[in-house]
Amino acid sequence: MIEYLVLISCIFFIVFLIPTRFRHYAGILGWAGVVLYLFAEIPTYFAENNVLYPVLAVLSVPFFVVTARFLLAKEYRVMQLTTAAAVAFLIYAPFEFIPPLGDWLISVVVGQILWLLNALHYQTALVAWDMLQRNGFRIEIILACTGIQAIAIMLGVASAVPSTARQKILSFLLVVPTIYLLNIARNVAVVIAYTDQWFPYFPEIAGNGEYGYESFFWAHNVAAEGLALVLLIGIAYSLFQINPGLADFARDLFENYYREFRKLIGGTKKKPET
Numbered sequence: 001m002i003e004y005l006v007l008i009s010c011i012f013f014i015v016f017l018i019p020t021r022f023r024h025y026a027g028i029l030g031w032a033g034v035v036l037y038l039f040a041e042i043p044t045y046f047a048e049n050n051v052l053y054p055v056l057a058v059l060s061v062p063f064f065v066v067t068a069r070f071l072l073a074k075e076y077r078v079m080q081l082t083t084a085a086a087v088a089f090l091i092y093a094p095f096e097f098i099p100p101l102g103d104w105l106i107s108v109v110v111g112q113i114l115w116l117l118n119a120l121h122y123q124t125a126l127v128a129w130d131m132l133q134r135n136g137f138r139i140e141i142i143l144a145c146t147g148i149q150a151i152a153i154m155l156g157v158a159s160a161v162p163s164t165a166r167q168k169i170l171s172f173l174l175v176v177p178t179i180y181l182l183n184i185a186r187n188v189a190v191v192i193a194y195t196d197q198w199f200p201y202f203p204e205i206a207g208n209g210e211y212g213y214e215s216f217f218w219a220h221n222v223a224a225e226g227l228a229l230v231l232l233i234g235i236a237y238s239l240f241q242i243n244p245g246l247a248d249f250a251r252d253l254f255e256n257y258y259r260e261f262r263k264l265i266g267g268t269k270k271k272p273e274t
Contacts, residue, residue, distance in 0.1 A: 009033030088156030
């Protein structure tokens, strides 16, 4: 069911890219699918003691309300934002919905993680095509561990405003190799921290009943995700330097949403400005 929500969102975002009079409705439905997906995944997030994404799910509701109002008004910046989301889905969708392609990417990442671990003298075994084992602990590498989601999102951001061929090439070279290599390093660090049990702390909030999970929680759910967020902000800033139009777009978008959130909180019923 959850996978269907991703597929439905993808379809509506692709329809949004078709220049018709009703494309803004497809955009609204695409964003609705994203919000529903976040809420559908909440039980999984809680099972992993991950509080970041449940918080994002809650925050996505007012975001969706304001975004829908803007799209109904065909506000230019939010139309650009929805285009960026559609491009991100187009990049990500083949890896999600074409199993051989997604499995290929996972296997490549697994091989590189395994090579780097052994090169650093952290002897690790490959016990399945997508699973590593060290010190009796096993870690499964899934599509979310490949960095393809972050790559798709940042390439979508780069596509939000018009750019020259040079800017497109520089943006691609900044986003893809940087995120991919940093993601390999992130995975290696998480494997070492988990299998060497670096952080066996506060099992009452970090444990899930599985022996040793606390180290995985602190390494993956806290340190790695926090660092990844900082790095993505840094990459976004670098994209703004490559294409100053992106910085103007981000500033205008923030001002639009800030104004509308204040109206929403204040209970006013004014239509969004265009």
